[in-house]
Amino acid sequence: MFKNNVFKASVNTQKWFKAAGVRAIKTVAQTAVATIGTAAAMGAVDWKMVVSASALAGVISLLTSVAGIPEVKED
DSSP, X not given: XXXXXXXXXXXXXXXXXXXHHHHHHHHHHHHHHHHHHHHHXXXXXXXXXXXXXXXXXXXXXXXXXXXXXXXXXXX
16 A cells, blocks of 8 residues: 555655656646636636635645655665
């Protein structure tokens, strides 16, 4: 479950942060697109909701990455 997590000494921390950051940015963008698409169907985009949901998704993505990222191999 905790394979390649950031707390292992054999995992390169810089590579982990870069991979976790890329994942979080992708998650934020996907959430923004989904939220905007849903709101547009109803007629108006609530930008506070888009920013709030996207930021929360980014934080959750980073926290989930603590358990491990398959892109970062152990040295």
